Amino acid sequence: MAGVGVSVVVNALKTWLIPLRYGVERWSYTLQRVSGVAITLYFVAHVVETGNVVGGAGVWSVPPYEFAEMVWNETKTFLANPLFDAGLALLAFMIFFHTVNGVRLVLAHFGIILGKPTRPEYPYRAASMSKAQRGVFWLSVLLAVAAMVYALDVFFKVLQL
Amino acid sequence: MKEKTVMLLHYITGLGIIVAGGIHLATVFLLSPYHLSMEFDNNPFAVLSVYRNILLAGTLEVLLVLVAFHGFNGLRVVLQELYQGKTYTKAVNIIVSVVAVALVVYGTRTILIAHQLGQG
Amino acid sequence: MDRGEKGLQEVKFKVFRYDPDKKDGKGFQTYTVPVSKGMTVLQGLMYIKEKLDQTLSMRFSCRMATCGSCGMTINGLPRLACYTLIQELKTRTIVVEPLRNFPVIKDLATDFEEFFSKHRSVNPYLIRIDTHEQEKSNVSYTQSDEEVEKYLQFAYCIKCGLCYAACPVVATDKQFLGPQALAQLYRYLADSRDEGGEERLRPLSDGHSLLRCHFAASCSQVCPKGVDPALAIQLLRRELFLRG
Numbered sequence: 104m105a106g107v108g109v110s111v112v113v114n115a116l117k118t119w120l121i122p123l124r125y126g127v128e129r130w131s132y133t134l135q136r137v138s139g140v141a142i143t144l145y146f147v148a149h150v151v152e153t154g155n156v157v158g159g160a161g162v163w164s165v166p167p168y169e170f171a172e173m174v175w176n177e178t179k180t181f182l183a184n185p186l187f188d189a190g191l192a193l194l195a196f197m198i199f200f201h202t203v204n205g206v207r208l209v210l211a212h213f214g215i216i217l218g219k220p221t222r223p224e225y226p227y228r229a230a231s232m233s234k235a236q237r238g239v240f241w242l243s244v245l246l247a248v249a250a251m252v253y254a255l256d257v258f259f260k261v262l263q264l
Numbered sequence: 265m266k267e268k269t270v271m272l273l274h275y276i277t278g279l280g281i282i283v284a285g286g287i288h289l290a291t292v293f294l295l296s297p298y299h300l301s302m303e304f305d306n307n308p309f310a311v312l313s314v315y316r317n318i319l320l321a322g323t324l325e326v327l328l329v330l331v332a333f334h335g336f337n338g339l340r341v342v343l344q345e346l347y348q349g350k351t352y353t354k355a356v357n358i359i360v361s362v363v364a365v366a367l368v369v370y371g372t373r374t375i376l377i378a379h380q381l382g383q384g
Numbered sequence: 385m386d387r388g389e390k391g392l393q394e395v396k397f398k399v400f401r402y403d404p405d406k407k408d409g410k411g412f413q414t415y416t417v418p419v420s421k422g423m424t425v426l427q428g429l430m431y432i433k434e435k436l437d438q439t440l441s442m443r444f445s446c447r448m449a450t451c452g453s454c455g456m457t458i459n460g461l462p463r464l465a466c467y468t469l470i471q472e473l474k475t476r477t478i479v480v481e482p483l484r485n486f487p488v489i490k491d492l493a494t495d496f497e498e499f500f501s502k503h504r505s506v507n508p509y510l511i512r513i514d515t516h517e518q519e520k521s522n523v524s525y526t527q528s529d530e531e532v533e534k535y536l537q538f539a540y541c542i543k544c545g546l547c548y549a550a551c552p553v554v555a556t557d558k559q560f561l562g563p564q565a566l567a568q569l570y571r572y573l574a575d576s577r578d579e580g581g582e583e584r585l586r587p588l589s590d591g592h593s594l595l596r597c598h599f600a601a602s603c604s605q606v607c608p609k610g611v612d613p614a615l616a617i618q619l620l621r622r623e624l625f626l627r628g
Contacts, residue, residue, distance in 0.1 A: 115556045122600075123460075125600070128614075132598050143339055165381055198285075212275070220533065220615060222537060223540065223612070229614065232614075344596075
């Protein structure tokens with residue numbers, strides 16, 4: 104039983120995480136999935152962490168101002184770690200990719216940026232891989248890289264902008 | 265709820281997050297330098313100042329609900345694609361909803377208390 | 385240049401073997417096949433079967449990409465063996481495996497039962513409200529060029545199963561109808577002669593049949609007939625959301 108479970112998970116991860124050989128849409132599928140799960144996990148951590156603004160998980164009524172400030176400053180010291188900052192920069196990439204690519208997917212699901220059905224005369228290019236929607240995919244990658252560079256600059260002062 | 269409606273809501277919440285999340289990111293990164301936004305409470309864009317402002321606090325609450333729905337529905341879809349079975353599907357639906365609601369409750373608590381704390 | 389010419393003369397076929405009657409039946413076997421210009425992978429496999437190893441099982445029929453029998457995974461991608469030139473692959477070793485997402489019967493032959501039952505489940509025929517007319521009619525339905533254009537592309541499907549093998553959703557979700565069946569569903573929905581309408585759309589509003597498609601477009605990438613199932617599925621989803 105456990106063996107079956109493991110093989111199901113391994114098979115799934117193989118097909119989800121290895122987008123090779125199939126073109127950019129398969130990459131978008133993998134990246135969208137990975138970034139979505141990563142952002143959701145970050146969201147959980149973020150909600151828990153910002154709970155420290157009012158003094159942490161045990162606080163359910165308005166706490167003393169100084170206590171909350173102290174807990175928040177402790178949290179800030181804990182979070183001042185280059186590893187977390189690097190993670191946030193990666194997250195910036197994921198958020199921007201997921202957002203713009205997500206808009207592309209919503210548009211595609213309503214058939215908006217796709218081509219029309221035509222007779223496939225060779226050399227043939229599938230209308231589902233229209234220039235418009237490929238363009239939005241690359242735009243999402245571009246914006247994601249820009250966001251990551253911006254985040255790296257904010258956290259590590261690389262560019263000195 | 266029909267799965268079709270859930271997926272429509274998934275798209276709508278996604279688009280909503282662009283607006284609410286955009287405001288959230290703008291207050292933290294664009295309107296004031298990041299290190300000032302992380303201060304507790306001594307500038308107009310410090311953490312507590314954001315919660316003090318009823319509009320910004322409201323945006324955070326909206327964002328909380330939208331991301332909780334969108335994110336955990338996405339997680340649910342991924343988990344349901346992993347394996348199919350009546351008990352499994354039901355268990356995934358319940359666990360995912362419970363965690364999402366718990367997170368919304370916890371986040372709402374933070375926003376409400378921080379808003380009152382800001383009134384001082 | 386010289387090496388390239390030599391590469392043309394001989395190619396290694398690494399073929400997946402599986403015999404359900406033997407215990408340690410799974411594994412790869414390598415054959416050396418002489419190659420001539422314009423030779424297809426299917427011809428290479430037929431050479432193996434005729435001259436080297438009669439026990440090799442595969443399914444093929446027309447040798448001209450019309451019957452859709454010889455779908456197999458060639459160098460990692462689902463392709464029709466009869467439609468893939470050995471030269472085009474540009475490798476000295478050709479890895480041939482059965483199609484993914486299909487249960488293997490023996491060697492390269494796969495079981496299409498589930499695939500066909502999904503195809504049947506979408507009612508792949510014209511539905512008319514007037515059943516008498518549907519069974520007995522001898523009037524012909526006229527269609528304009530534009531009306532034909534709306535579905536003609538999707539009618540080219542030969543049910544070879546390549547899209548089904550390429551789909552990352554089918555790989556894990558057996559309740560997902562798959563690109564082939566959904567494309568056929570849209571082909572009849574978009575047909576101006578069909579009156580199935582909502583009846584066709586209703587079963588799709590559950591979670592698994594249609595909505596698990598995430599537009600990885602691998603189906604359209606591998607389709608040998610230019611059917612573009614990814615486009616059909618997106619247009620079908622649009623119909624489901626807007627009028628289903």
